[in-house]
Amino acid sequence: MEEYNERTYGIASAMMPDGSACKNSDSSARAAEGHFAWPGYTSAHYSCLQIHRGQVQRALRSLEKFYRNTQYKHSQQYNQPQKWDLLNNHAAPGSFERHAGALSIWYVLYALQGLSLDAPDQRLRVMPNLPKGMHSIEAPMFTPSCLGWLKYQEDTSNGYRQRLHVSFDSPVSLRTIELRVPADTGELGVLCEIPDGRLPVKFELVPLENKRLLTVIPERPIVASSALSVHVFTRKT
Numbered sequence: 001m002e003e004y005n006e007r008t009y010g011i012a013s014a015m016m017p018d019g020s021a022c023k024n025s026d027s028s029a030r031a032a033e034g035h036f037a038w039p040g041y042t043s044a045h046y047s048c049l050q051i052h053r054g055q056v057q058r059a060l061r062s063l064e065k066f067y068r069n070t071q072y073k074h075s076q077q078y079n080q081p082q083k084w085d086l087l088n089n090h091a092a093p094g095s096f097e098r099h100a101g102a103l104s105i106w107y108v109l110y111a112l113q114g115l116s117l118d119a120p121d122q123r124l125r126v127m128p129n130l131p132k133g134m135h136s137i138e139a140p141m142f143t144p145s146c147l148g149w150l151k152y153q154e155d156t157s158n159g160y161r162q163r164l165h166v167s168f169d170s171p172v173s174l175r176t177i178e179l180r181v182p183a184d185t186g187e188l189g190v191l192c193e194i195p196d197g198r199l200p201v202k203f204e205l206v207p208l209e210n211k212r213l214l215t216v217i218p219e220r221p222i223v224a225s226s227a228l229s230v231h232v233f234t235r236k237t
Helices: 039-052 056-073 100-113
Strands: 035-037 083-085 115-118 123-126 136-142 147-155 161-168 172-174 176-182 188-194 197-199 201-208 211-218 222-224 227-234
Touching (some): 039 056, 039 100, 056 100, 100 136, 123 161, 123 172, 161 176, 188 201, 188 211, 188 222
Parallel strands (some): 123 176
Antiparallel strands (some): 115 123, 136 147, 147 161, 161 227, 172 222, 188 197, 188 227, 201 211
16 A cells, blocks of 8 residues: 555555556546545545554655645635546546545544543553654544544653643543553652542453553443543653
């Protein structure tokens, strides 16, 4: 995918082994060989796959390339074309335009946040996939049951510290909170707070792809009606 899809002006839905674009199966009059449909979603999907593989810089370069072409060079911020060819041309000038392509950028935010709220199991997972040199993120939080705000910061300058703060616009019940920490952090401590005060918790650590999965388990289920803060830190010896 990397070898055959990263072109000067974007990526294609599918490529032949020699690097040429597959023929478009659409038989309509607007179809054209070598073009790909819904380019915003294709680019965002590819970028999200790379982010989850740990190739964050590659993903953002690819996405930036597409948006520079569509937004800055062709001034189609919210009216993105259905098709865009690999020579940086509007591939179907007579077709209907679509604003939905611009919304594909939200998928990339989800991938960078590494956010998952499993309402049936009452489990919140926050494992950000941040670009190199970036150690914090503040962004909106969208879940199937509520909206909110996420603040995350990681600091390795003096031991290890991770701070997570999430706020919700409606009550959220949680039994477990899953985070990711480096493999070499040493002995850790965990503090968990809601507006009513600090909550007693226990936690578990298991290996996770050169990192460790940290599962925080409150002594009783949390009903986070407005905010939840988790502080992970290296214990001093």
